[in-house]
Structures are given as structure tokens and as C-alpha cells.
Amino acid sequence: MPALDLTLEQLYEEFEQLPDWGDRCDYLIDLGMELPTLDESERVEANRVHGCQSNVWLVADVADRDGTPVIEFRAESDSMFVNGLIAILLLIFDGRTPEDVLQTDESEVFRRLELNRHLSGQRRNGLAGMVQRVRSIAAQAERNAA
């Protein structure tokens, strides 16, 4: 079940219409404000992703899609901008098999969106921290399936 009514291709197109990074930030904030929120019980220390400038919580469930296990990610930050970045991560990783998640190279997406160029060191660390958490959840799911 996609959390957002958007595809990566559509996001690329949106970004191309917005050559100014400030406008893209604005767009990411809008996107972030549409991100579904987590349940209060999920915003706990165990789900917190460290290394971010803002609070970020990330949880995942393994769902069954036609006999194949897929991972459904949900995450939330108190920063709407970070929620916009989370939305991008969901477009990349959500609803895919653990194997897929582990093999996906997100850096190509970040490059196309020019995130690497514009995010300051700390924000980049935060994003990397979220990707790392996504991968460790996928690795755990793969181990559990084996």
C-alpha cells in the first residue's frame, strides 16, 4: 500500500520544474506534510534513528504479497523537511522484498535529485542514518526468512 500518491518518476519531473534548491526544499516540506503520521506508541526510543538534527522514528512490517515477503516502511520526523526526505526513501524502498532493498542503490536517486550537493554534512548524515536503518531491517527480515 503506497503511503504517497507519487512515483519517483513524477518526483524527478517535479524537481525539474523547480531549478532553485529553495523551491525544492519548499516542495519537500509540502510532501513531508502529507506523510502519514506514526502511532504515538511507535514514537519510542527503540525506533529512533540517531544522527539526525531532528527526531526521526522508523518502523517496518514484513507483509506477504502473493507469497513473497515485502517490507512496508513507515517513518516520521518532527521536521516536515525531513518528512519530505522520508517520503523519497519510501518511494525508493517501500513495499519491496528484503533482497531488493539490500541491492537497491539509493545514491543514484539522491544524485538525480541533487540531494548530495545541497544537504549539509549533518543532514546528509541523518539521511544516511535512515538508509542504514532501512537496510538493517531488510537484512533482519532476510535472516528471519532463511
Add this chain to the structure above:
Amino acid sequence: MSSGSSAAPRLRDDAPPAWNESAVRREFPIFSDPDNADLTYLDTAATAQKPGCVIDREAEVYRRSYANAYRGVYRLGALVDDAIEETRQSVRGLIGAASSEEIVFTSGTTAAINIAALGWSRRFLQPGDEILLSPLEHHANIVPWHLVAGEHGARLTWMPLTPDGRIDLDRLDEAFTPRTRMVAVTGMSNVLGTIPPVREIAARAKRAGALILVDAAQSIPHGGIDVQRDGIDLLAFSGHKLYGPSGVGVLYGRRELLNAMQPALGGGHMIERVSFDACTWAAAPARFEAGTLPIAQVIALKTAIDYVRGLGFEAIHSHEQRLLAAAHERLSAIPGLRILGPAPDQKGPIISFVTEGAAAQDVALLLDRQGIAVRHGHHCAMPLHEQLLQIPASVRASFGVYNLLDDVERLASGLERVRQRLRLT
């Protein structure tokens, strides 16, 4: 003077007649650059913009009188040596030191504190000793002490704070023990703006047989420091927060103390004799000035000191307090906004806050979209944020001599727009 937003109430305009805020601002070329026409710079606590005279002086050194310092007998070398000694004298006067030999040039506050911590601990710090810090410290006045404490088996202890973020003088004596050897305290918190009573803390340190180091990075541009009157043993500050060049800072130390300390860095200029087997050190300040100094920056630092002294610390103080009081008045009226730290009359021109429902990062980003430059994050004071204030981040606006009352208005109306944008209204 104009009011930024027609809808907002006008602020009181009770500036002393001597202060012409638009004339001061015009001395800073960055604000007349066409690309910065909409700039509201509220991050002076991170670094101050430079007046034209400082920029010109630094360039002039490179154009007309540049050579290495303390090395050449030739004419240009002598010019540089003299100019550097003039800055030393100027710094001596600024902080009330007894002698210019007590003024060490460094690359900044961070380097100065590291040099002090290393040089002092190598000679004096013993296992079981304690270094007493305030919880208000910037990482630059925490981490060097963690490093040397770890090396020498010493430990860090912490001063008690009042709920509004001031040093709790009633309970301060409890923090001292017979093992307290060094007290390290900020002259002004870079987050809360709190101005600790340094003279009182120094007196108590002395009674306890401890030395005191003051991190004056934030307090130096506001004046009022007198190391002899206040009983300060070591003091560090940066040029760049004093409207001077980046890349230059100062470590002050009492002469006997500096000459008892070990060098922190080894290299050229800091030695007395070097042989294949051993070396002996030069006296201070050379002992702590290994390698080539930031020459043009040291020289232009004097121009910056002359500039702020020309404006006058009292006039600067009343201008900044006027901005600060206005900011407190306007921002405390914004729903969901909580100002951190003590009341305006207890602090320097820094206003840090959190906004309910809006992450610091989003607030800073959306203010930037309106040309308003503020800082967000933990401001290199993680223990203060996470352990005491229990917040991940805050937004900080800070004022300098070039700020206008209108900048406060722009911040306040900018924050209103941020709230609308995040659908908080």
C-alpha cells in the same frame, strides 16, 4: 527608521542619539552587495560580518607589507613584526592584561583552549584531579578537557545551574572539592546568552586553590573584560566574532603561568635551543606560537579592536540590549514559541527558542526562504540541549552592531509566516 511589516505594531524607538544604526550598518560592505539586498543576518554569535576597514587592512597587508613574522631582518619583515606587536598591545589593552607577553596568537578560540588545556595539563594535571566546567559550555570548552582528563586520569565535574540557565551561585561551592584544579567557564553562553558572573566565580576558584579559564568567544565583542581586576588566569577568544578576520584568535595567560606551562605544539619560533638530543622552550608568548602565524589576520585584528572601541562598548551594549528587549517582546507574543534561558537583562544579545509543532530545522529553513539567517541545531552544546533542556535542537537569533530594529520586526513577521506555512495557525 522604517518598520518592516505594516501589519505589525511599531517598536519603541528609544535609541540613544549617539547611535546611528543605518550609518553603522553602511560600514559593512556585505549588506550593500546587491545579492544581499534582502539579507537579515541574525547569526552574529556564529560569526560577525566585517567592517570595510578590517577587510581593507587585511588586503593592504598582502598588497603592501607582507612577509613572515619574527624571521627576516629586512624592511618588510620588520614592518610585519611591528604591526603584530601593535596588535598584541591592542589586545593587552582590550582585556586589561599586565603585559603584551601574556598575549598568545592562535588560530581561534578552539585552538587557544586546546593549547591551554594541553600545555597546563602536561605540567600540572594529576590522576584524581578535577576540572570544573559549567553546563553552558560550547564543545570547544568541553572536549579539550575531556581529552586531557582522559590522558591524565582526571575527571570533569559540573557547576549547578538555576532553572532559567544561570550558574547557581548558592550551590556553586558544593561543586568545588580539594581536587578541583581548574575551572573553565564561558563569558557568555552561545545558546542561552547567559553571562556568568566571572569575577565571582574566579574569586571562588582562587579560594579553592584552582585556576580559571574563561572562554570569551561570545563575550569579547561586548567588552567589559579585565583579566587583572577579575582574577582570570587564562582567557581565549576569536577575532572573527569581534568583527575581525577569521583564522586568528588569542590565548591570554598570566605570565608566570604561561612560562610554567608546557608547549602544546612544537615547531619553528617556539624554541630556545634544539639539539639532536633535546630542546628547550622559548618564553611566552613564542612558546605557544609554533609555526607561521596568521599574519595578515593578526594585523587586521587590531583594526577590528580599534573599530569596536571606536563605537564604544557602552553604546554597543545599549544598542544590542534594545534589539534584544524588542526581540523578547515580539517573540514572546508568538503562540507556541518558548524562549530559552534567562531574562534579557541577564544575558547578551542572543535569543534561542523552540516552537511547538515546528522543528528547529524547518523554522531555520523557512526563515532562510525569507532571507533571514538564523542558526538551528544544538549549537555545539549537546550536553546543554539533551541533558538539561531536553530538546534535540533550538533556533538561535543573535544580534551584532549592524542589526537594525527592523531586523527584529522581520524575524517576528518571518516567524508568523513560518507558522502559517506549517499550518500552525
